[in-house]
Amino acid sequence: MSSRETIPVLEIFGPTIQGEGLVIGRKTMFVRTAGCDYSCHWCDSAFTWDGSAKNEIRHMHAEEILDELGKIGGSGWSHVTLSGGNPALLSSLALLIDNLHERGFSIALETQGSRWQEWLMEIDDLTLSPKPPSSGMKTDWIVLDKIIARRKEGDRNEGLSLKVVVMDEIDLTYAVQVHQRYPDVPFIIQAGNDDPTSTDPDKLAVKLLKQYACLVDRVMRSEELRNVRVLPQLHALLWGNRRGV
Numbered sequence: 001m002s003s004r005e006t007i008p009v010l011e012i013f014g015p016t017i018q019g020e021g022l023v024i025g026r027k028t029m030f031v032r033t034a035g036c037d038y039s040c041h042w043c044d045s046a047f048t049w050d051g052s053a054k055n056e057i058r059h060m061h062a063e064e065i066l067d068e069l070g071k072i073g074g075s076g077w078s079h080v081t082l083s084g085g086n087p088a089l090l091s092s093l094a095l096l097i098d099n100l101h102e103r104g105f106s107i108a109l110e111t112q113g114s115r116w117q118e119w120l121m122e123i124d125d126l127t128l129s130p131k132p133p134s135s136g137m138k139t140d141w142i143v144l145d146k147i148i149a150r151r152k153e154g155d156r157n158e159g160l161s162l163k164v165v166v167m168d169e170i171d172l173t174y175a176v177q178v179h180q181r182y183p184d185v186p187f188i189i190q191a192g193n194d195d196p197t198s199t200d201p202d203k204l205a206v207k208l209l210k211q212y213a214c215l216v217d218r219v220m221r222s223e224e225l226r227n228v229r230v231l232p233q234l235h236a237l238l239w240g241n242r243r244g245v
């Protein structure tokens with residue numbers, strides 16, 4: 001892997017709390033990469049792929065990202081979350097992952113599970129978030145099967161989770177399908193934010209909490225969704241749709 005390869009970066013921020021998933025609440029830094037192979041109708045990070053922030057993309061070397069993490073975050077953190085966009089489009093992340101591990105940091109990564117990279121084996125907290133019908137996207141079950149099988153074969157089952165965003169009843173049926181296909185993988189049902197452009201955080205929080213309560217109630221009544229967790233996006237409740245939090 002050449003150290004000359006760059007990574008298209010849109011945001012570096014933190015420390016903040018991981019607002020979603022299995023390690024919700026964990027203190028972490030974020031690196032958000034540009035570019036996605038999907039275009040989910042309700043993507044809360046559409047600026048990573050819709051062209052609206054293309055002038056903000058920086059092509060950075062791993063060492064530059066490490067420097068900036070230190071400058072922005074100081075030294076009071078030990079965990080970095082890589083998100084996007086789809087960071088799994090980028091073979092160039094291998095070097096950053098190695099460098100972060102060499103310095104003793106642990107690494108989380110968020111991807112929809114549509115692309116394989118060898119470095120997926122190195123991620124400590126790997127969240128796969130296949131997309132339900134409301135997103136308008138189609139799941140590539142072959143790639144998703146491969147990622148989950150490879151993690152299992154490589155004894156990296158631990159630190160793997162599935163997180164399905166649910167907006168409606170049809171999405172919930174999809175969630176059941178995913179959970180039944182991979183019953184051994186920790187499964188999170190995430191309340192969808194159907195208003196990802198709202199600029200009023202207080203109004204949004206009230207609405208999201210109501211929707212979360214409905215989702216909790218619905219999942220509690222489900223016969224199929226037994227070994228699951230239901231979570232909101234904590235950062236959206238705290239800070240709304242703001243970038244960089």
Ligand SMILES: C[S@@+](CC[C@H](N)C(=O)[O-])C[C@H]1O[C@@H](n2cnc3c(N)ncnc32)[C@H](O)[C@@H]1O
Nearest residue numbers: 042043044045084085086110111112129192193
């Ligand atoms: C912006 S995505 C980036 C990583 C990757 N492309 C993916 O979708 O997993 C990060 C997480 O936010 C979730 N997400 C995106 N838009 C959302 C929304 N409107 N409501 C709830 N979760 C959302 C995704 O499902 C994913 O788990």
Ligand SMILES: Nc1nc2[nH]cc(C(=O)O)c2c(=O)[nH]1
Nearest residue numbers: 017018019020083110235245
């Ligand atoms: N605090 C916080 N937690 C998050 N968890 C997943 C995020 C993402 O956009 O990938 C995210 C984010 O953008 N902020």
Ligand code: SF4
Nearest residue numbers: 036038039040043085
């Ligand atoms: S896969 Fe993730 S980043 Fe890509 S459009 Fe969907 S939610 Fe957004």
Ligand SMILES: [Mg+2]
Nearest residue numbers: 044045083233
């Ligand atoms: Mg987000």
